[in-house]
Amino acid sequence: MRVLPLIATGLLTTTVLPATASLAAAQQAVRIHDIQGTTRVSPLNGQQVSGVTGVVTGVRATGSARGFWFQDPQPDTDPRTSEGLFVFTGDLTPQVAVGAAVTVSGTVAEHYPGGQDGPNQSVTELTSASWQVSGTGEIPPEPLVADTVPVEHTPDGEIDSRELEPERFALDFYESREAMALRVDDARVVGPTDEYRSLWITTKPAQNANERGGTTYTGYADPNAGRLKVESLLAGEFPAAAVGDRLQGSTSGPLDYSSFGGYVLEAAQLGAHVPGGAQPETTRAQRPDELAVATYNVENLDAADEQTKFDRLAQGVVGNLAAPDVLALEEVQDNTGATDDGVVAADETLQRFTHAIAAAGGPRYQWRQIDPENNADGGEPGGNIRVALMFNPARVSFVDRPGGDATTAVQPVADGDRAALSVSPGRVEPANAAWTDSRKPLVGEFLFQGRPVFVVANHFSSKGGDQPLHGRFQPPARSSEQQRAEQAKAVRGFVDQTLAVDPQAAIVVAGDLNDYGFSPALAPLTEALTSPADALPPVERYSYVYEGNSQQLDHILLTGPLTVDYDIVHVNAEFPDQISDHDPQVVRLRAAE
Template sequence: MSRTAGSRPRRSVNTLISVGVASTFAIISLPAAYATPSASAVISEVYGGGGNSGATLTRDFVELGNAGSAAYDLSGYSVQYLPGSPSSSSTWQVTTLSGSVAPGGRFLVAEAAGSGGTTALPTADATGTIAMSATSGTLALVSGTTALTCKTAADCAADSRIVDLVGYGTAVVREGSGPVTGASNTASVARGTSLADTDDNAADLTAGAPSPVNSAGQTPGSGDGDGGGGGDDPTQPGTVRIHDIQGTTRLSPLAGQTVTRVPGIVTGVRTSGSKGYWIQDPAADSDPRTSEGVFVYTGSVTPTVAVGDSVLVSGKVSEYYPSSTSQSVTELTGPTATVLSSGNALPAAVTLDATSVPSAYIPTAGGGSIESLALEPGVYAQDFYEANEGMRVAFSDARVVGAANSYGEMWVTVKPDENPTVRGGTLYSSYDQPNTGRIEVMSLDTAASPAADVGDELSGTTAGPLDYSTYGGYNVQATQLGTRVDHGLKQEVTRRQKGDELAVATYNVENLDALDDQTKFDRLAQGVAVNLSSPDIVALEEIQDDNGATDDGTVTSEATLTRFTDAIRAAGGPRYRWRYIAPTNDQDGGEPGGNIRQVFLFNPKRVSFTDRAGGDATTGTSVVKSRKGVHLTYSPGRIDPTSDAWSSSRKPLVGEFVFHGESVFVIANHFTSKGGDQPLHGRYQPPARSSETQRQAQAAEVNTFVKSLLAADKNAKAVVLGDLNDYEFSRTVGTLTDGKVLTPLITTLPAAERYTYVYDGNSQTLDHILTSPAVTRYDYDVVHLNAEFADQASDHDPQIVRIDVTGCRH
């Protein structure tokens, strides 16, 4: 999501989902009465319409009765609820009990409250948070507190722990001939005053006006109506705690419900962007799966609370989805708060380090949602973070692995030994190694965020609430930020090519157009002239048309390239010439109206370009074999530009060059982006990489073209390069190299040097240079000058290959 200290807007509405939460208390073996009529404890009344439209009562309830002559001890018992038509993912929800039911008496269990209704229950004898359906469901009185697992009437009849069971509406699980009918927002289902139990719900219970009675004989409007949790006293906590709200899965079991006077200490306040604050209960439960922290969303209203305030918060439990494929953030919306005291000590922070964060990344669900899976914080890093969502976390002396951006955000690793690169980053080397030590840091005070580069260190302690965002997953909303230690990362400068070496480079210049300010031109030019040492050929990606994003039909890039080559010359580089094929307007993807394309720059004093007229946006070039050798029909030209593989995407640019009498064929690429892929940290696991389908088709087109070139001349020297938008271990690259027609040069480097881009703290390869088998003597280098730096001219690093046509070292 975009809820940072910046100004990016909240972009989607809340999605409300309710799932079950199972308790983990031990089973206590007690006599069961299910399957034979009960002469003692029974479920006497059930009502799920509390707080709904038209309801008078504000809460759902379950009433127990005792038809026996002795008190019925409920210690270690529970009432449990199952939806009327349970699915494979449905679970029984549990409310634990204590105390006893007097002979002939009643015992009232208050459940979830709604936003409607006017009359409180009498003081409840036990309180839970189950949101029961008004019209259909199953309630069970159970001799134990472990969640039931049965989901059919027969299976539940065989479970000796069930003391009594009531199915109402159209419930699948019920006793006897069928469920009792008639339950609604204004009607409960109840036994008669004799509490008769023949194990036939349809016969034993009838629908009528709700009439809850507690153990003291009180009825609605008497007692405090709040389960003994302080009644209407605004200075006393209600019955719900934060761990009840968070539950044991990624979704709150109370989603959609209104909770009252939830206690906590304010641990962080966000006063810009998506405003709100975090509260944390210092009295944690014993379940490591249930977070003790939650975000209180105030929308456009600036919070008036302060860190250290002890508060009681009322509001609606919601699940906020930053995007359609992200996980959600459990939060309280429409809040009201009472400040009880200020200046309180904050709850101790959970330590993030190599010991606490698991090595496995995230559970899988066959491509489906993992939201209903019980959290395993001791097994999966993402479960560990989810189980601490909203809570204070802290780390110390962490290495920066993703440079700071303009929003004051950066990435660090809390695992210093996890896949380090040679320059201080963390290497992304395969789909099953997403690097669990990465965590994003978003300072709540953007002005205080240092302009850190990869390899720098946040020295000392960084601490704050743990949040979740679509832009990278879990993050620390830092209220305390470590001090930047500058480790002196420098831009690399590659060596200059020798006289008999042909230097070919690729550089994504990030939507360069003639309307950009001169500073951008100058910095990119410095990269070409100085850092790349003025290559003989430069394949540029993301050169826009001359008026950038203005969508008026302009497709030429002459003004853009004039400014760029002038800037290169001013930086000490050669006077480059250029070649490109102008795209058909709005057909090559990228920024709307920008008409990005690949361009060849070449130094005419070192290399010549062989012009063969006829190539245009829709006419493809091909390979021709003659007695004089192999050549292109059109140069510059495009590879099969009308193929569906290039729909709304850049078409490869092919050029024929001559260096020291040798023909060299260069193919510049910019494959379709990863837009639309599900994120590593999202709720669908494993994530779908839908964009890869088109890149594989594009790779197949280029592979076919290279094969046609090698079929005409097996010794043809070809250089395939550009921004492929995919990794060296991807199927895209596998398709491109099929038949061993190309060698991906990134794989010739030591593993810790194989990256050209940094995303979400992962150093990875998106840009490539590949060569045909005849190119046996080369010197290859990725020149790191952008991706690792807070101040960058482009988000990509360029790379270069120097081909020695006379026998230079490999």
């Protein structure tokens, strides 16, 4: 919590100074660059300062973190020291306008969004502030162009106290301009508008650019320095922008820092929204001799959802995915959704979905799933999310083998010279500690044109708790990887056991694995199974967009003598009106000749 004893008096806010503040400290006149210093933490942190002059470049007039940014029109010659500063007024709207020349007094503070012990960088600011307007001025925003921001992200270690190297590291570059007015011209959108009136642009249009206008995260060593979040200080509408759109003209305002994305341009001017023309993709229909298997995270779908959600998801299955033969679904919730009432059944949820698909002109799908134990599988409390299998009985048969439940482990068994499942559907090692508070994989045995195919539907544990790319600890700790690595080993164990029974077994491991193809957490699977996504250029491997990075969280992995046609179908993640935050993908399989 930030405490500020304020008495507002029009354009002037008078501060009640703590009794412990010395008169000398209160009278210390400094410049903004003296306060910002050459590291992330102010050399005057905790001290009272006065006579700090500058011109107001932006005002935040809403929310609980109101205040204004001001900037010194007479910068020093040190590229490490920012010339801008934020004045924090809490839930009081500052009575000051952009362009006002002000003289400010207050206490220098370092605010860590999310808490001082957390992983985020700090914001240098003045609290308990008073100011006097002395006239007007103007601060031309500094332009950001492709060559401005360094490609190298940041050095390793805790970066709070190290001297900034803005010409070498991207995070240092932004920190050296904290609270200063910046400008990006004709910016391309790389992260769609969200519900909080924010979007992501890139200052480096060529950096890992994919065909649809995004910026793809291709490895831990290259987090894409050109990404920059944009919010608006302006009242009125905010552009509903998709990836690949542009903000034509200038987008400018002071540079802030947030726990939700890191450095953010608080736009006092927004460029004109120009659509880039991206449309939701459609894939081709499978041929008679092809088995089409898709994976789709339907984002907390439950029976209480509006019919619009079911209809749009159904249209995606029928129109965009061309009605695949088998669907591995993630984030199917129980019949009462997030209401924590002990209900675990999801039959009403799946029935509404299959009805919506049929109404959209698709097949009459059937489904198989296993109800989890109540509140044992993570996700939204009370929602009991699980994976499920849907299939078109006109194209593929499901082999039902009784006995599968929330705690019974499925085992591969011999059935003549082929593999079969001990229970179908069944769960992979549900008692394994790897699945604590996480979804258990569901395996189903199918027959397609007389050939058995095993589909393993997955939803690995989330990245919650990992440190951010933009944080003060580098490289960021990815503590959640450990559980996913154990989950990958468990699924790999099932695959290996099945292949030990039948080395020619056709196995499809599909779902939201919540990690990247290059992640060591997924190595037990990616090193042993075929990933059809690997045939794509690295920049085209993505199914999700997070903080302006297009990234690969959803996967289809294969064994067996199969020929493959694979497609990631971009229908959601790049658009502001997404019905799910994930894109589905589909693989069409034929037995090798």
